[in-house]
Amino acid sequence: MECVVQGIIETQHVEALEILLQGLCGVHRERLRIHELCLKSGPNLGLVASEVRLLCDLEQPEPTWTVRHIGGAMRGAGAEQLSVLVRTLAESKVSKNALRLFYSLGYKLDHELLRVGFAFHFQRGAQITVTVSSVNKMLKLHTTDEAVPVTPGIQLVEVTAPASSENYTEVVAAVSSFCEYLAPLLHLSKPGVSTGVVPTAAAAAASLMSDGDEDGDGDGKEVVWHILLSCGLLQY
Amino acid sequence: MPIKWILHWQPNAGTTVNSQILAEVSQCAEGINGIKEGRWKATISFYRAMTREQANANEFPRDFLGISLAEQPGKYYLVLKGQRLVVEAESSIQMIMEKLQSYKTRVALNFEGNQYQLGDFQLRVGKVAPMQSESLRGIVMEMEYLPISSWEKSHQIMGEFFDLWQEALSKRSLPGHFVHIEPNFSEFGLSDQYTSQHTAVQYASIMAQTIATAQSVQPVRN
Numbered sequence: 001m002e003c004v005v006q007g008i009i010e011t012q013h014v015e016a017l018e019i020l021l022q023g024l025c026g027v028h029r030e031r032l033r034i035h036e037l038c039l040k041s042g043p044n045l046g047l048v049a050s051e052v053r054l055l056c057d058l059e060q061p062e063p064t065w066t067v068r069h070i071g072g073a074m075r076g077a078g079a080e081q082l083s084v085l086v087r088t089l090a091e092s093k094v095s096k097n098a099l100r101l102f103y104s105l106g107y108k109l110d111h112e113l114l115r116v117g118f119a120f121h122f123q124r125g126a127q128i129t130v131t132v133s134s135v136n137k138m139l140k141l142h143t144t145d146e147a148v149p150v151t152p153g154i155q156l157v158e159v160t161a162p163a164s165s166e167n168y169t170e171v172v173a174a175v176s177s178f179c180e181y182l183a184p185l186l187h188l189s190k191p192g193v194s195t196g197v198v199p200t201a202a203a204a205a206a207s208l209m210s211d212g213d214e215d216g217d218g219d220g221k222e223v224v225w226h227i228l229l230s231c232g233l234l235q236y
Numbered sequence: 237m238p239i240k241w242i243l244h245w246q247p248n249a250g251t252t253v254n255s256q257i258l259a260e261v262s263q264c265a266e267g268i269n270g271i272k273e274g275r276w277k278a279t280i281s282f283y284r285a286m287t288r289e290q291a292n293a294n295e296f297p298r299d300f301l302g303i304s305l306a307e308q309p310g311k312y313y314l315v316l317k318g319q320r321l322v323v324e325a326e327s328s329i330q331m332i333m334e335k336l337q338s339y340k341t342r343v344a345l346n347f348e349g350n351q352y353q354l355g356d357f358q359l360r361v362g363k364v365a366p367m368q369s370e371s372l373r374g375i376v377m378e379m380e381y382l383p384i385s386s387w388e389k390s391h392q393i394m395g396e397f398f399d400l401w402q403e404a405l406s407k408r409s410l411p412g413h414f415v416h417i418e419p420n421f422s423e424f425g426l427s428d429q430y431t432s433q434h435t436a437v438q439y440a441s442i443m444a445q446t447i448a449t450a451q452s453v454q455p456v457r458n
Contacts, residue, residue: 013404023275041336041338042286043289044288044289044292044336045286045296046286046287046326046337046338047286047287048337050335050336050337050338052332052336067325067329067332069332069335069336071335072417077263090328090331090332090335091328092312092326092327092328092329092332093325093326094323094325094326094435095323095324095325096322097321097322097323097425098323098325100319100321101314101316101321101323102320103317105285105295105296105297105300105316105338105339106296106338107284107297107338116353137449152341185317191451
């Protein structure tokens with residue numbers, strides 16, 4: 001299972017978001033370059049249609065592949081009330097000919113994307129991952145070198161955390177709580193629930209980008225605290 | 237990784253396989269000073285496409301196997317023999333296949349038995365039985381040579397050991413013999429350096445014969 005929320009941010013504010021995340025997470029970002037192939041079952045295969053994703057991590061010295069199956073979201077009144085989506089997820093690393101295997105089994109390429117950006121992985125009540133990426137489409141089949149943004153000027157932010165049926169309420173709380181810190185720059189919500197960009201983003205980004213290093217240690221964290229204080233998210 | 241040959245028992249025409257033959261084979265391994273050192277188990281599952289119309293099932297591969305091997309407890313191997321495809325995955329791929337519901341495992345076979353150390357060789361003697369059943373439907377062996385990882389370089393010594401083994405076994409006048417099939421690994425994109433993917437391909441290669449032998453065994457009646 002995983003808990004997930006998404007949001008969008010204007011590309012011009014991504015650098016500010018990175019500074020904020022760096023301050024909050026206390027870890028270095030990792031570069032992200034993932035070729036995602038979404039496969040769907042052919043017309044006669046299966047009693048119901050099925051979908052599977054193959055992800056190729058192009059940042060590694062040798063590209064590595066993962067198969068991912070995203071399952072249904074948790075349902076019910078309790079789930080509706082949560083601000084975070086909880087859904088089943090199954091993944092497996094695979095050797096590089098997995099795409100040929102699924103084609104041979106009767107799956108077809110529905111669409112492919114290239115996600116380029118960065119990610120932060122850290123522990124804060126749960127094992128949280130924040131990815132900030134531009135989503136790009138390929139003009140020709142599999143040509144990752146010739147990809148163009150699907151939404152120029154806008155990037156996707158995703159916050160995810162693995163969960164189980166025993167601990168998902170704690171993980172949901174940890175993710176929600178973390179997302180509040182990002183509120184000045186972007187609003188995060190369940191995938192499929194779009195909220196647009198945040199009106200305070202420009203002002204918040206400007207503050208983050210200014211030289212706010214009050215104690216001279218070079219990391220500008222004071223700027224982060226000022227923003228969070230001014231938004232009422234932190235108290236003295 | 238050490239080289240391994242997978243051998244399957246070929247009964248003589250008109251005969252079948254039974255647990256007495258398995259006992260004789262095990263005794264033979266001990267007879268040539270094999271030291272028994274534990275159990276081993278592998279599993280092969282046969283995947284079948286799920287289709288709404290019966291006729292459409294023929295559009296999809298009928299030779300899709302899922303294999304788990306004793307020496308790789310966290311891994312699972314998917315083989316499409318006709319396409320010369322072998323994929324190494326984590327065991328969680330089985331859960332993904334279950335969730336997709338496009339292919340289901342109808343039949344599974346267990347391969348299990350004892351393991352013997354003989355100098356630089358390791359022998360595994362295994363009974364083939366359907367999952368959820370103890371009834372013996374075949375016999376396989378794994379013959380491993382620990383010092384070498386190159387398929388080419390190991391060929392001579394493996395051949396010599398195999399001949400030695402066949403000779404020792406022939407003294408027991410059993411109604412059959414072990415056969416080694418050598419797949420064309422390069423067609424599967426595999427190199428000369430031996431890996432568990434090579435083992436998975438060897439198991440896939442003996443399936444036709446293993447099934448034929450299994451079908452020749454009289455079903456056990458309660």
